[in-house]
Amino acid sequence: MESAHPLTDVFQYVDDHKNKFVESLSQAVSIKSISADPELRNEVNKMMEWAQAKLKALGADVELCDIGQQTLNEKKVQLPPVLIGTLGTDKSKTTICLYGHLDVQPADISDGWASEPFVLTERNGKLYGRGSSDDKGPVLGWLHAIEAFQNTGTDLPVNLKFVFEGMEESGSIGLDELLIQKKESFLKDVDYVCISDSYWLGTDKPCLTYGLRGMSSFFVEVEGSSKDLHSGMYGGTVYEAMSDLIYILNQLVDVKGKILIPGIDEGVEPLSEKEKELYEKIEFDVDAYISEIGASKSQKETKEELLMSNWRYPSLSVHGIEGAFSGPGFKTVIPRKVTGKFSIRLVPNQIPSRITEIVKNYVQSVWEKRQSPNKFKIYTVNEGGNPWKTDPFNDHFLAAHEATKTVYNVEPDYTRCGGSIPVTLTLQEVTGKSVMLLPMGAGDDSAHSQNEKIDVRNYIKGTKLMAAYLYEVSKIKH
Ligand SMILES: C[C@H](N)C(=O)N[C@@H](Cc1c[nH]cn1)C(=O)O
Numbered sequence: 001m002e003s004a005h006p007l008t009d010v011f012q013y014v015d016d017h018k019n020k021f022v023e024s025l026s027q028a029v030s031i032k033s034i035s036a037d038p039e040l041r042n043e044v045n046k047m048m049e050w051a052q053a054k055l056k057a058l059g060a061d062v063e064l065c066d067i068g069q070q071t072l073n074e075k076k077v078q079l080p081p082v083l084i085g086t087l088g089t090d091k092s093k094t095t096i097c098l099y100g101h102l103d104v105q106p107a108d109i110s111d112g113w114a115s116e117p118f119v120l121t122e123r124n125g126k127l128y129g130r131g132s133s134d135d136k137g138p139v140l141g142w143l144h145a146i147e148a149f150q151n152t153g154t155d156l157p158v159n160l161k162f163v164f165e166g167m168e169e170s171g172s173i174g175l176d177e178l179l180i181q182k183k184e185s186f187l188k189d190v191d192y193v194c195i196s197d198s199y200w201l202g203t204d205k206p207c208l209t210y211g212l213r214g215m216s217s218f219f220v221e222v223e224g225s226s227k228d229l230h231s232g233m234y235g236g237t238v239y240e241a242m243s244d245l246i247y248i249l250n251q252l253v254d255v256k257g258k259i260l261i262p263g264i265d266e267g268v269e270p271l272s273e274k275e276k277e278l279y280e281k282i283e284f285d286v287d288a289y290i291s292e293i294g295a296s297k298s299q300k301e302t303k304e305e306l307l308m309s310n311w312r313y314p315s316l317s318v319h320g321i322e323g324a325f326s327g328p329g330f331k332t333v334i335p336r337k338v339t340g341k342f343s344i345r346l347v348p349n350q351i352p353s354r355i356t357e358i359v360k361n362y363v364q365s366v367w368e369k370r371q372s373p374n375k376f377k378i379y380t381v382n383e384g385g386n387p388w389k390t391d392p393f394n395d396h397f398l399a400a401h402e403a404t405k406t407v408y409n410v411e412p413d414y415t416r417c418g419g420s421i422p423v424t425l426t427l428q429e430v431t432g433k434s435v436m437l438l439p440m441g442a443g444d445d446s447a448h449s450q451n452e453k454i455d456v457r458n459y460i461k462g463t464k465l466m467a468a469y470l471y472e473v474s475k476i477k478h
């Protein structure tokens with residue numbers, strides 16, 4: 001007879017407390033912790049305090065660390081604190097550092113959500129709400145997994161260190177410095193680092209993520225006048241800021257996604273035959289991917305080209321224009337000042353500061369060709385995020401592999417992610433230990449988009465996966 005898994009009670013507890021766990025996600029989602037909006041800084045602070053209380057209730061020693069201020073539009077703004085915590089100090093146990101973020105991307109029902117983004121709403125087994133998948137659901141998953149160990153009288157087999165921040169969606173400003181400062185104290189005994197803040201490649205197969213892209217983001221500001229102008233009264237008489245900006249933005253990337261900035265491939269690793277084979281083996285349905293997002297055609301010809309373009313090559317996206325009219329109807333105005341925003345996803349071994357220099361020089365040269373007398377500025381508001389990639393063939397990944405088999409009954413795929421988590425490389429460098437990404441959400445969760453969701457299945461099974469991961473890692477000999 002097959003013996004029961006040692007975590008049978010823990011798994012049962014998670015199933016039995018599904019409603020309670022959904023309610024706790026609902027509370028977290030209701031806090032509008034949008035880090036990009038300085039007016040909502042109190043909401044991010046509230047979110048950090050909410051999580052602090054949760055960690056405290058689990059018996060962790062917690063601290064909200066002041067990480068100073070940021071400068072936004074020439075004004076100093078207080079950064080939200082970083083929540084750190086310690087649960088267990090048993091020298092005979094392995095210590096795992098868990099990182100997650102509690103801030104979210106902006107969202108408004110008028111963007112096209114089917115229900116209020118800050119009201120968690122269940123429809124057809126999916127929990128819709130901003131942050132449900134990125135990253136409040138996964139952070140709560142860790143806390144609920146610990147609760148399940150404790151409330152079933154099952155020994156928590158590891159010591160835990162928590163690092164939860166409130167600025168990840170805005171470049172993790174101030175976090176690197178804090179972690180470097182805590183290298184010899186709080187982070188000293190860490191054996192492994194785990195981050196749950198990426199997604200499966202598709203909707204059915206769990207994954208372990210071994211790479212992320214980095215990011216440099218840019219603001220291009222053009223100012224033409226001291227006030228907005230009637231386009232009938234002034235059209236044809238002035239140099240227009242918006243036309244200048246469009247001219248610049250149009251010289252960044254071509255229709256096939258090729259970045260037009262000379263030198264932008266600096267540092268990109270050459271593709272080896274072995275790596276090429278890896279892409280050929282990955283199960284991935286391009287048509288399903290394109291149809292799920294409602295696009296008409298893939299920009300890339302093959303599965304391999306598409307995945308490589310997302311994981312191992314840089315890409316440039318234009319995000320928006322501040323100051324331009326975007327309401328319904330027609331406003332015949334010439335905007336006085338417009339700010340275009342674009343970013344470049346970086347890959348190993350690109351260096352954000354070097355790429356920033358290359359991009360600024362290029363945009364400056366495009367501006368000079370334009371010969372406009374308007375005021376022009378290109379600037380960044382953070383140092384950018386580093387790319388990260390690790391070798392997934394080690395005991396740490398093997399433990400997560402086993403945990404996935406236990407919970408999902410399948411072998412996980414090994415994937416990279418086109419997104420960025422700026423602190424990943426720092427955590428690896430400061431601890432000197434293996435870092436792994438263990439995703440909870442599915443590939444169609446719409447993080448950053450309208451109708452972000454997490455499937456109830458992923459939320460509940462993902463919580464069990466986290467429990468199983470802690471258990472499997474505790475068995476690694478070290
Ligand atoms: C992958 C992760 N869940 C995520 O969404 N990261 C953000 C990080 C970021 C950096 N600047 C702004 N946001 C991302 O990849 O966009």
Ligand SMILES: [Zn+2]
Pocket residue numbers: 105134169447448
């Ligand atoms: Zn995000």
Ligand SMILES: [Zn+2]
Pocket residue numbers: 101134135168197
């Ligand atoms: Zn995230």
